[in-house]
Amino acid sequence: MEFNRRNILLIPLLLLATSTLTPLQSSSSSESESSESIIISRFQTYLQIKTDQPNPNYTQSTNFLTSQAKSLSLQSQTIELVSGKPLVLLKWAGTSPNLPSIMLYSHTDVVPAEHDKWAHHPFEAHIDSRGRIYARGSQDMKCVGMQYLEAVRKLKGWGFVPKRDVYLVFAPDEEIGGHDGAEKFSLSQVFRELNVGIVLDEGLASPDEHYRAFYAERSPWWMVIKAVGAPGHGSKLYDNSAMENLLKSIESIRRYRASQFDLIKAGLKAEGDVVSINMAFLKAGTPSPTGFVMNLQPSEAEAGFDIRVPPTADAESLERRIAEEWAPAWRNMSVSLGQFKQKVPVTDAYGKPVVTKTDSSNPWWALLENAVQEAGGKLGKPEIFPASTDARYFRNLGLPAIGFSPMANTPVLLHDHNEYLNKDEYLKGIKIYESIIKSFASFDEHGRDERFKDEL
Numbered sequence: 001m002e003f004n005r006r007n008i009l010l011i012p013l014l015l016l017a018t019s020t021l022t023p024l025q026s027s028s029s030s031e032s033e034s035s036e037s038i039i040i041s042r043f044q045t046y047l048q049i050k051t052d053q054p055n056p057n058y059t060q061s062t063n064f065l066t067s068q069a070k071s072l073s074l075q076s077q078t079i080e081l082v083s084g085k086p087l088v089l090l091k092w093a094g095t096s097p098n099l100p101s102i103m104l105y106s107h108t109d110v111v112p113a114e115h116d117k118w119a120h121h122p123f124e125a126h127i128d129s130r131g132r133i134y135a136r137g138s139q140d141m142k143c144v145g146m147q148y149l150e151a152v153r154k155l156k157g158w159g160f161v162p163k164r165d166v167y168l169v170f171a172p173d174e175e176i177g178g179h180d181g182a183e184k185f186s187l188s189q190v191f192r193e194l195n196v197g198i199v200l201d202e203g204l205a206s207p208d209e210h211y212r213a214f215y216a217e218r219s220p221w222w223m224v225i226k227a228v229g230a231p232g233h234g235s236k237l238y239d240n241s242a243m244e245n246l247l248k249s250i251e252s253i254r255r256y257r258a259s260q261f262d263l264i265k266a267g268l269k270a271e272g273d274v275v276s277i278n279m280a281f282l283k284a285g286t287p288s289p290t291g292f293v294m295n296l297q298p299s300e301a302e303a304g305f306d307i308r309v310p311p312t313a314d315a316e317s318l319e320r321r322i323a324e325e326w327a328p329a330w331r332n333m334s335v336s337l338g339q340f341k342q343k344v345p346v347t348d349a350y351g352k353p354v355v356t357k358t359d360s361s362n363p364w365w366a367l368l369e370n371a372v373q374e375a376g377g378k379l380g381k382p383e384i385f386p387a388s389t390d391a392r393y394f395r396n397l398g399l400p401a402i403g404f405s406p407m408a409n410t411p412v413l414l415h416d417h418n419e420y421l422n423k424d425e426y427l428k429g430i431k432i433y434e435s436i437i438k439s440f441a442s443f444d445e446h447g448r449d450e451r452f453k454d455e456l
């Protein structure tokens with residue numbers, strides 16, 4: 001972070017305005033150590049709030065976030081688009097409110113944890129001797145939510161004033177699909193009035209020194225295929241039984257799965273670039289009091305698959321493959337793609353692939369790259385997120401959204417046992433966000449994605 005003359009002039013004013021700012025300059029290392037330990041303890045406090053699904057303590061998390069906002073002199077608002085599911089919206093007003101705003105997005109909820117499988121209690125936020133902070137949410141994604149706040153705290157302390165409005169959003173229910181939070185919020189009048197130009201949301205940890213950034217995500221298609229056929233005696237060999245028909249499909253699906261997996265194994269494609277398909281259930285057989293009737297070939301058999309389709313894939317040809325190879329009517333098969341979950345389309349509200357551009361048509365991308373570099377970080381090649389995040393709701397509107405959680409040299413432990421983030425990586429991430437927020441908030445061109453501009 002550069003410390004220019006203009007900032008220095010602004011500082012005395014800010015000091016008068018609020019007494020809770022971080023010390024301006026740390027003259028000694030012990031002083032900076034103590035300010036670091038305060039930053040870490042604030043992170044621990046947030047991690048210690050039990051916001052695990054299915055019963056997150058929203059009262060506590062909302063109170064915590066609102067008190068953070070107060071200490072930073074940010075405007076705060078709690079919005080319940082569905083009663084009992086608060087979304088906390090904080091605002092740092094810019095000097096040119098007509099420019100599209102910046103939305104720093106995170107979710108407060110976390111997935112549950114099996115306490116007994118952890119080395120340290122998942123809601124204790126214990127720091128071990130190597131500086132690892134163990135907690136559910138340390139990677140996904142309370143880290144990011146707090147880093148936004150800490151970066152704002154630093155920037156305010158330095159006297160930085162944003163041109164654009166900066167919004168911080170803490171959503172309630174990403175881990176269960178985001179339907180009562182991000183989805184409704186993205187379609188609300190409140191959101192429209194924010195005039196958002198760019199969204200930052202979550203990414204993934206990176207085991208090497210490069211930070212990962214995501215410009216799209218795969219769409220889940222949950223497919224159930226069903227075969228029917230004449231029942232018969234268990235001793236008889238005949239064609240077209242339900243089991244045989246289903247097995248042929250499973251063999252074909254497995255070949256396809258292997259071909260996609262081989263591309264990853266050979267290093268030709270990243271995880272998010274291929275179509276993944278995994279069997280989730282297999283249901284067949286005629287139950288008997290002791291198990292299954294063994295001398296009977298059943299007349300029905302079905303299997304369920306979790307398919308993830310990148311927006312770069314040819315969705316039509318995949319649908320053809322499903323109809324012709326995996327569930328062909330001529331083999332007495334049927335398919336359902338919306339039984340458990342609506343099939344998520346790979347195109348947005350305007351029929352275009354749901355991707356955020358990472359070329360010159362999207363100025364935010366270049367700003368992000370530069371800002372990360374200026375803060376001493378390295379950015380890897382942009383990727384497609386392998387699973388789903390709330391970012392899709394904003395991309396669906398045609399808005400640029402980048403998935404980014406600054407965690408380098410860190411194993412990917414989201415939703416895993418012993419999820420941790422090293423405190424040094426956490427502190428580095430704050431510097432990265434200082435640089436990004438400063439760069440985004442200073443950018444004074446309109447800054448809309450070209451595509452979105454067409455639609456206005």
Ligand SMILES: [Zn+2]
Pocket residue numbers: 107140141174202
């Ligand atoms: Zn997450």
